[in-house]
Each structure stands twice: as structure tokens, then as C-alpha cells.
Amino acid sequence: xxxxxTVTARPDTGLANPKLGIWLFLASxxxxxxxxxxxxxxxxxxxxxxxxPHGLLNVPIGFANTLILIASSVTVILAWASLKMRKFNQxxxxxxxxIACGLIFLGVKLTFEWPPKLGHFGAILKKEALVKYEGFLGxxxxxxxxxxxxxxxxxxxxxxxxxxHDAVKKExxxxxxxxxxxxxxxxxxxxxxxxxxxANPKDKANERPHFIPRDRPGDDVEKxxxxxxxxxxxxxxDLEHRNMLAVIHKEDVQWASSFEPxxxxxxxxxxxxTGLHGAHVLAGVIVFVYFFFTGRALYRRNPEQLANRVxxxxxxxxxxxxxxxxxxxxxxLL
Amino acid sequence: xxxQATDHAAHADHAHDEHHxxxxxxxxxxxxxxxxxxxxxxxITGLLFLFFGLLLMLVMRWSIAHGEQPLxxxxxxxxxxxFGNGVITWTDYTFPSGPRMGEVLSGWSLTKEGYNVFGAxxxxxxxxxxxxxxxxxxFANFVxxxxxxxxxMTFPRINMASYWSLFISCVILLLSFVxxxxxxxxxxxxxxxxxxxxxxxxxxxxxxxTLWILAMVFNIxxxxxxxxxxxxxxxxxxxPGLTWMRLPFFCWAIFITAYLLxxxxxxxxxxxxxxxxxxxxxxSFFMPTGLIVNGQxxxxxxGGxxxxxxxxxxxxxxxxxxxxxxxxxxxxxxxIANNTRKPIWGYKMMVGxxxxxxxxxxxxxxxxxxxxxxxxxxxxxxxTTTIIISVPSVILLxxxxxxxxxxxxxxxxxxxxxxxxxxxxxxxxxxxIPLAFNAVDLYxxxxxxxxxxxxxxxxxxxxxxxFAGVYYWFPKATGRMMNEFLGKLHFWGSLIFxxxxxxPMFLQGMTGMHRRWYDGGEVFKQTVGEVLYWNWWISLSxxxxxxxxxxxxxxxxxxxxxxxxxxxxxxxxxxxxxxETPSPPGHGNFIKPIHVYRGPYEYSVPGADKDYxxxxxxxxxxxDLAATPHLTPAAAH
Numbered sequence: 001x002x003x004x005x006t007v008t009a010r011p012d013t014g015l016a017n018p019k020l021g022i023w024l025f026l027a028s029x030x031x032x033x034x035x036x037x038x039x040x041x042x043x044x045x046x047x048x049x050x051x052x053p054h055g056l057l058n059v060p061i062g063f064a065n066t067l068i069l070i071a072s073s074v075t076v077i078l079a080w081a082s083l084k085m086r087k088f089n090q091x092x093x094x095x096x097x098x099i100a101c102g103l104i105f106l107g108v109k110l111t112f113e114w115p116p117k118l119g120h121f122g123a124i125l126k127k128e129a130l131v132k133y134e135g136f137l138g139x140x141x142x143x144x145x146x147x148x149x150x151x152x153x154x155x156x157x158x159x160x161x162x163x164x165h166d167a168v169k170k171e172x173x174x175x176x177x178x179x180x181x182x183x184x185x186x187x188x189x190x191x192x193x194x195x196x197x198x199a200n201p202k203d204k205a206n207e208r209p210h211f212i213p214r215d216r217p218g219d220d221v222e223k224x225x226x227x228x229x230x231x232x233x234x235x236x237x238d239l240e241h242r243n244m245l246a247v248i249h250k251e252d253v254q255w256a257s258s259f260e261p262x263x264x265x266x267x268x269x270x271x272x273x274t275g276l277h278g279a280h281v282l283a284g285v286i287v288f289v290y291f292f293f294t295g296r297a298l299y300r301r302n303p304e305q306l307a308n309r310v311x312x313x314x315x316x317x318x319x320x321x322x323x324x325x326x327x328x329x330x331x332x333l334l
Numbered sequence: 335x336x337x338q339a340t341d342h343a344a345h346a347d348h349a350h351d352e353h354h355x356x357x358x359x360x361x362x363x364x365x366x367x368x369x370x371x372x373x374x375x376x377x378i379t380g381l382l383f384l385f386f387g388l389l390l391m392l393v394m395r396w397s398i399a400h401g402e403q404p405l406x407x408x409x410x411x412x413x414x415x416x417f418g419n420g421v422i423t424w425t426d427y428t429f430p431s432g433p434r435m436g437e438v439l440s441g442w443s444l445t446k447e448g449y450n451v452f453g454a455x456x457x458x459x460x461x462x463x464x465x466x467x468x469x470x471x472x473f474a475n476f477v478x479x480x481x482x483x484x485x486x487m488t489f490p491r492i493n494m495a496s497y498w499s500l501f502i503s504c505v506i507l508l509l510s511f512v513x514x515x516x517x518x519x520x521x522x523x524x525x526x527x528x529x530x531x532x533x534x535x536x537x538x539x540x541x542x543x544t545l546w547i548l549a550m551v552f553n554i555x556x557x558x559x560x561x562x563x564x565x566x567x568x569x570x571x572x573x574p575g576l577t578w579m580r581l582p583f584f585c586w587a588i589f590i591t592a593y594l595l596x597x598x599x600x601x602x603x604x605x606x607x608x609x610x611x612x613x614x615x616x617x618s619f620f621m622p623t624g625l626i627v628n629g630q631x632x633x634x635x636x637g638g639x640x641x642x643x644x645x646x647x648x649x650x651x652x653x654x655x656x657x658x659x660x661x662x663x664x665x666x667x668x669x670i671a672n673n674t675r676k677p678i679w680g681y682k683m684m685v686g687x688x689x690x691x692x693x694x695x696x697x698x699x700x701x702x703x704x705x706x707x708x709x710x711x712x713x714x715x716x717x718t719t720t721i722i723i724s725v726p727s728v729i730l731l732x733x734x735x736x737x738x739x740x741x742x743x744x745x746x747x748x749x750x751x752x753x754x755x756x757x758x759x760x761x762x763x764x765x766x767i768p769l770a771f772n773a774v775d776l777y778x779x780x781x782x783x784x785x786x787x788x789x790x791x792x793x794x795x796x797x798x799x800x801f802a803g804v805y806y807w808f809p810k811a812t813g814r815m816m817n818e819f820l821g822k823l824h825f826w827g828s829l830i831f832x833x834x835x836x837x838p839m840f841l842q843g844m845t846g847m848h849r850r851w852y853d854g855g856e857v858f859k860q861t862v863g864e865v866l867y868w869n870w871w872i873s874l875s876x877x878x879x880x881x882x883x884x885x886x887x888x889x890x891x892x893x894x895x896x897x898x899x900x901x902x903x904x905x906x907x908x909x910x911x912x913x914e915t916p917s918p919p920g921h922g923n924f925i926k927p928i929h930v931y932r933g934p935y936e937y938s939v940p941g942a943d944k945d946y947x948x949x950x951x952x953x954x955x956x957x958d959l960a961a962t963p964h965l966t967p968a969a970a971h
Contacts, residue, residue: 001485001922005570017488017570024562028600035604035646039619042642051637124635255635261617265637268617272607 007305022312026319033323036273040330043265050149051124053266054334055208056259061112062332065105066324069281072101073321076288076314083307088299091310095292098317102285109278117259117267119174121157123190124264129252136194136246138201147207153246154259155194155216158236160187178258190248190256191236193218199244218244270331277327280320287313365498367490368921372497373476374811377804379504380468384797385883387459390452392880397444398854399873405444449852450519451542455511457522458546461654462553463504465792469661469800470595471500471560474588477807478564480912480919481582483573483928483950488566496559503552510545518546521850523647526620526640530612531627539614547610554603561592561599573911573950575930575959579685580949582910582934583678586685587664590692591657598653598696605646612638619643641706648699656695658792659759660688662799663730666752669806670734672908673749674741675945677935680733687726687733694723704775713772720770727763731756746906747821751802754829755795762790765840780850783843786836794832801828801886809905813917814897820889827882834875838868909948910934929960 009016044052079094125133130151134140137150157178172180181187193216197206218239225235239245250256257263261271291310298306363371396405444452479487487493510517520529520543533541568589572581581589608619616634620643623636671678678684700708700716735756743749765787768774778784801824808816842865847855854869855862904913911930915923928950936947952958 003486003488003490003571005488010570013569015570017566020566020569021489021492021562024565024596025558028558028562028596031597032600032604035601035649036607039604039608039642039646042639042645043619043637046639047637257635261611261615262635264635265618268611268619272611272617276607 007302007308016308018308018312019315022315026315029319033273033276033326036269036276037326037330040269040273043269047265050151051264053152053264056117056266057270057332058112059332061108062328065108065113066328068101068105068108069321069324072098072105073314073318075101076310076317080307080310080314083299083303083310086303088296088303091295092292095288095295095310099285099288099292102281102288106278106281106285109274113274114271119178120154120259121178121190121192121256122152122154122259122263123192123248123253123256124152125248125252126254127151132252133246133248135243136198136201141202142207145207150197150201153192153194153198153248155192155198155246156219157181158191158193158245160184160189160191162186175258175260178256182256188250190246190250190253192246192248193222193239194244194246198246199242216244218242273327274331277320277323280323284313284317284320287316365494367486367494369475369479369487369490369493370811370919370923372493373472373474375497376467376475376500377472379500380464380466380472381800381804383459383504384464384468384800387456387464388880388883390456390459392876393444394449394452394456395873395876397449397852399869401853401856444852446852447516447519450521450850451511451516453850454518454521454524454546455507458518459507460792461522461658462550463507465658465796465800466557467500469665469796469803470588470591470657471496471557473584473661473665473800473803473807474564474592475560476811477803477912478585478588479567479571480810480915480923481585481910482568482571482576483911483914483924483930484567484571485922485924487563488570489563492559493563496556496563499552499559500556503549503556506545506549506552510542510549513540513542513545515541517542519543523651524609524643525647526609526612526643527622527625527632529609530621530634531632544610544613547606547613550606551603551610554599554606557595557599561595564588564592565596573928573930576911576949577930579682580930580933583667583681583684584661584664586688587660587667590688591660594653594657594660594692594695598650598657601646602650605643605650608646609643641703641708644703644706645700648702649696652699652702653692653695655788655791656691658796660691662755662759662796663688663734665799665803665806666755667734667737668908668910669748669752669802670737671935671937672806672906673744673746673752674738675744675937676737676741677933677937678733679736679739680729681933681935684730684733687729691723691726691730694719694726698723701770701775704772705779710772717770717772721767724763724767724770731760731763746805747816747818747825748802748806750822750825751798751805754825755798755802758790758794758798758832762787762792762795765790777846778843780848781843782839782847782849785849786839786843789836789839793836794829798828801825804890806906807912808893808897809900810912810915810917810919812894812897814893814899815905816893816897817889820885820892824882824885824889827885828879831875831879831882835872835879838865838872841865842868904948907944907946909936909946911949914948914950927960929958931956931959 003017004010005015005017007016013020075094075097079091079098082088082091082094130137130139130149133153136153139149142149159172159177160181163172163177163181181190195216196203199217200206221239221242221244222235225238230238236245240247255263259267261268291306291313295306298309357366362368366372366375393405396403475487475493479485507517515533518524518529518533520532524543524546529543533543539545568581568585608617611617612619612621612634618634618636618638620640621632621634621636621638622640625632625634625636667678667684698716698719700712701720704713704716738753743753745753765783769778769784769787805816805821808814842862845862845865847862847865848858851858855866859866900917903915903917905917906913911928914926914928916925929952930949931951931953932947932949934949936942936949938945939947950960952960
């Protein structure tokens, strides 16, 4: 028994089975990502003013990744065209280029995109405590400019004095330090070397925050003073004097954590959608690697079938690309 | 005889056909890519889960009829061992060394937590693990490729992956019963915020509520793989001459159902991912600001919306209602046409009706949410669409009813179930119309009226159709008939007792009895006291309904091994293509090329030599087109 139309098209439908199959699969994928994007819209519209952050992502890197994905969509088409022209070696090069693009995309995601967020501290303040931290928030200024209020102080969390000995310091940094400090009942305040928009809340340049990739000015000052041999107490005083160190009392804080999914709905949707998109990219790369290594045998037996496979997986790859075309403006630009 | 013929042909063509007839036992019956084996696997899995779901309900009915009295004998012990404890944690987990002091005090009755577990799992199992695998995946896999004259599904290996994905989800679901704290207990709808923090468990993963989500993710994957396969098969592998309007109505029902699953389920998958993140990573997709749990502020950042889950859930779960009923209508249509010996009345209108139904089913979901306070304008919209959707449903029912008119009906067992389907589905559907109205629904929401309404559609509706289908296609699958006497015993027992169960529930519901009272309303005696005496009656009917299934189980097992052998491949004198195959069909299905000459239900055609004209039979005087090689699908390859 053989299934008909696995390679050639059925005359009255004009389709071979795999192509119909992938289009149906993509229809279901549209509904999956449609559900996720409608969640984004629902959460964003439903958020109180000030609780949906803007401009926290690294636009140049996101843009570079967009270009890389678009380039890979072109190379996968060229790989298919090479097969149609029966140029196998050319196909191998284009396939390799596609795989490389996919891997670079994932690499950028896992080095420049996600990890810096996981080590970044943010404290969302209780509404009644906002006035207390006006110096870091600049809400009066924002109200004059008819902008949404700031409700969060973010930056680099300094370990509290009780964590000063080296053993603890070595163990705890980044997200682990933040989790430990947030859940430590003996720590009553957060010391944060703040991001530019909290250091200069009235600066027009900071109306849309963009702490990544920009370095905190406070970090440079801290380093410089440390090199001069100042004690930690003196450094903190200096930073506080320059409005670069915020001391936030825990009872004023509604929620504090690193910029991870649970921090707020913005990061929850961001990590979920980019994570699922990344999983799709990974799946595509795995399929292409499989074609790269097993393509030759199939090409000898039935070149048309290999071309069909590349076409069908290419359709999937274009879809993954298309999803990113939605993700990029929704999260990075708007 | 016929099997030998295919084998010889395969040997002769050995260069192209390097597989299948030397498959080992495991590849042939377990990890098979043959659509018929997969169909039977789906069917058996579905029937077993339907029975399991029934058993859960029978235990719940004890609790409703007798409050907290201990369960009788062995049942008390076994439910206690497995499901009785809703509160223990990993640290004091002692299973299976026996109950401890504090628990014995509950007297081995079904605890409140246990009742919630049973309620949630009864719904989940019946809908997602019972009816969809049996009525949709099972029959569609077995019957549809045969009815369109295909050698198999377009993607046999994806088909196998689909079944094993369902199998994994079944294993996860059953495992969730024995993890500490028991299985999911937030209802089959898994509404947050309750479902967001119920069962903390081990790493937030090994607990009933999270395992429920994981099981659903695998279940959804299985549905997606299956449904895209069904659509592709029907588009690509129809036999020559089988135009769309010559398709049996069952195939149409499967086609539309597959589209519903393909487009509605991914949305629940998205929602399931979000709830999984809420539970495992502590996000707040569905967690509102300022949530207090047990007097403490909950450890969530907040800002999410429980309403979002309801929208996403019902966006799937309303089309799901039509996923449950459309295959049933398809099965019933086949059986009615065959047993009335006349064409289906209004076949084209029925096809149009299910297209309309499918489209409308995507824009009625929020009629499940009138109580959420989503606003009068939104309610008015969904009220309107809900009323409109009753029109195509009524067209389907009317067409089937009119098909009985003037037929010389053979009341075989499948026909008895198919006939009973019509009034039962009618009661279920008509009692739904009041619920479509916002004002009435505010009163009836979450009462036993709702329970009775949708059970009339799925229990004596869909499940009767499943039984009808099993009795009808059993000879094709096994080559043996099922016993008619036991079948009729099964039918009459089921029909009487199922009405004893769901009929009085309308009364209870209209009095205001709420659907989730584990003690059957004892605490609220002053408001619903007048209808409480029905509890005992309903429970008794339910247990007798359970007993009435025994003839079916005996009949099913007995007939596989010792049923009367069929004398022809077409024991019901039917017209559709599945009866052109040997019984049971071998791998590859048809032993001769197939060409279709006519519509699906040409019974009692004036002037014909017999009262049925099979679709593949050339009209008198016409050449046998199937013999012309270039028209067969295999030749086109």
C-alpha cells in the first residue's frame, strides 16, 4: 500500500499532501499566537496608567535579530530554488546559511536579550508611598507633561551589610541575590544604584526609559570611588548625594523582584511570547539540520521530494519569521 | 481469501512496497500506523475513560444522596486510599500504609476535597478523554478513510503520533490521582484565581492542578495532529468520482469538527501555557491585584485578569460543544438512512447547516459568562448570536426527523439508539434556549438545570450515538455481529434510567439547587428542601444506569471472540464505501480499485434491482470506470 500524492500534486486540488498539511498546521499556529497576542492586548489595555512599562528592551539588538531572521527567510527560499535547479552543492551552502542565522538569533536571545533582565532589580511602590520617593520618580513633572506616572524604582541592587562577608557575596549575585534579599525577613530596605530615569527623573531624555544597554552613571561613580580606596559607607553617601542611590523601605514596596516573568505582566507576556517563538526557531533549526545531514541520500533517490520538504519547512520558517515581525514592534517599539 | 490476494499483489510489486506484511505483533497492533488500528485504539481508550468517568459520578451520587455517610464496603476503602485526602502534603505523605487517626474520623466517606476532585475529573475525563477520543477520533479514524475510499490517512505516522500523544496525556491524568493532594479540584473549567494557587505541591509541578494542565497540553497536541490529518485526508484522498456533495454526511461532520478543533484548541493551548506559567513561574496572567488567600496577601505581583482565562477557555469550549455533538449527528445520519431504507431528507441543507453552525460557534462563547458582569452590550451581542445558532441546530434535527417519515424502519440495536438520540438531543437543545437569554440565565446559572441541559445533549445524545456507531460498525471492524438481545437490553435499560437521572434535575435546578453542593444541599434545606427527595431517586437511577451498561460490556467482549460471523461484507445492505472492503479490512483497505458513481444515500431507488444502490456500483449499462487504470488514485501517484 502506498499513500497517493505524497510528492506530486493531486490534479483537482493542485496540492501535494505535505503542503496542505503544513498550511493547516500554520492555521492552528495562527490561532495559538493569536491567543497569545490577544492576551498582550487585553493585559496592556487593562493595565493601570504607569503599570505597563515602555522602552525597556534593546532596540538595536532586536532590530539586528529581525534582519537576521529576514535574511534566513531569503536563504531558505534560495536553498529550495537551488534544489529545483538541481544544484545540490548550492543548496547545502544556503541551508548552512539558514541554520547559521537561526542559531545566531537564538544565541543573541540567550546572551544579550534575556540574561541582563534576570539580574536587574525593580521595586514597584505602593501608591500611598509614591510621594515619599518623588525625587526618584518625578511624577509632578510627568503630570505637567501629561504623561503616565512612574511607580517603579529600578537598578542594580547592592547587597545589604549583613551579606558583606565574602562567602555570601561569592554565592549570591544577579537574580539569586535579589530573591534572597526580597525574601529575607531581616533585611528591611533595598539599596539600589538606580537607572538613569530614576537618577534624573525630570530629564526629557528619560521620559521613555532605556536602561539597557546604557550603563548606569552610578556604576561608574561607584567604581571610581572604589579605586580611590573609599569605604563602602562613603561611596553610598556620595551616590545618595548625587541622587544615584535609592534606599527603599520594604513596607513601601508593593512588589519587588528581578525583571523576570513574575515581575509584572509586561515581562510575563514578553518572556512567554519570545520564549515560544524561540522554541519555534529551535524546532525549525533542528529540522534544517536534519535536512542538511540526510538531504544527500534523499536527493539521490528523489530530488523532487527533498525540494518539497525544504519548501514545506520553509513555509513554517516564514511563519516563524512573520511572528517575529509582530513581536518586534509590539514589544520593542510601542 | 481477499487478504491472500493483496499479499500476492504486494509480493509481485516488491520493489516499491518494502514494508507492512512482515510487521511484528507490536508494530501491527500497538505501534501501528494503520488508521483502523489507531481508530480502535482511540475508541477503546475513549470507552474506558467514559466508563471511568461514569464510576466517578456514581461515587459522587452517593455523597449527594447520603451526605457524609461512609461509602459502602470496598468502595469506601478504595476511594479513601486513592482519592479521599485532599489536604496531605509531601512531608506527611503515607500512601499506601493506610489511613491515619485524623482521616479515619471522616469515616471513609468521600471528603469535600475528594468530591471536588471527582467533579473536576468527571468533567475533564468525559469531555476531553472520553467523548472526543471515542466519538470523534475513534470513529473518524476507523470509518472516514473507508467511506472516502482511501488506502489510509494522508499522514499515517502523524496519526500514530496523535494517538500516543493522547496516551501520554491519559497517563499523566491518571497519575494525577495518586500524587499528594489528589487530582485537579478546581472544576473542569479550571477557573483562576482558584486554579492558580490550588495545590502548591512539589516544585509546583507534581500536583494535581499542574498535571491537569500538562495532560491538557498533550491532549490538545493529539487533537491538533489528528484534526489536520482528517482534513488533509478528506481533501486529498477521496476516491475518483467522490465529489464533495457525494460524501456521506458523517464525513462532512468529521470535516467540520476537525476544523473546529484545529482552530479553537490552540487558543486553549495558549491559555494553558499562561496558567502553567502562573503556577510554576509565579506570573500573574490571571491573578488580580490585591488577592488575599487564607487571610494572607497572595505571593503574586497582580495586575492580571481572571476574566481573560474565561474568555480564552470558552473560546475553545463553546466550539468544543459542537465537537461533541457533530460526529454524533454524523453517525446517527448514517444509521437512520441505512435503517429507514430511504435517502436522508435535506442532505444539502444539513451540510449548509453544519457550516453555519461551525462559523457561529466561534462567536457565542461569552454566553457562558453572563454572570461575570462583563456588561449589558456584550451580553446582548452574545445573546443574539446564541439565539441564531439554534436555527441550524433545529435544521439538523428536523431533517433527521423527516427522514424517518414514510420509511420502512428496521429497529435494529443501532437504529434504536439512533432513534432515541433524536428526542433526547431535542430535549437538550430546547432547554438550552432559555439559557441563551441573559435574564433567565442569571437565575439558572450553575444550577442543576444547566447540568440536565447539557447532559441531555452529551449523555443520551452523543453517548447514545457512540453506542449506535459501535453496534453499527462492529461487524466491519471484527467480522462478527454483536448480540441483538443483549443490545436491546442495553438500550432499554440505558434509555429508562438516563431519563431517571437527568429528568428530575430540571426540577431541582429550577428550584435553585446549585450544581457544586457536595452534600446534595442538606445545608441549604430551607431554600431547596422541597426538591431534595429527588436526590435519592436520581442516585438510584444513576446506579441502575451503571448496571445497565453491563450487557454492553459483556456483549462487546463476547462478540469479539464468539459473535455470529458475518455472511457478507455488507451485512446491513448499506450504500457507502466502507462496506466494499473485506471484514475486517486489511492494511490498505480496498482489494479492488474504487470509483464512485452516485450520492451516499441511494436507498429504494425506483427501478433498481434491490433497495440499495452502493456508491461504487456502476449504473446499469455504464462501463466500469474503476477498471480504467489512469483514474485510480494509485496510478496518479
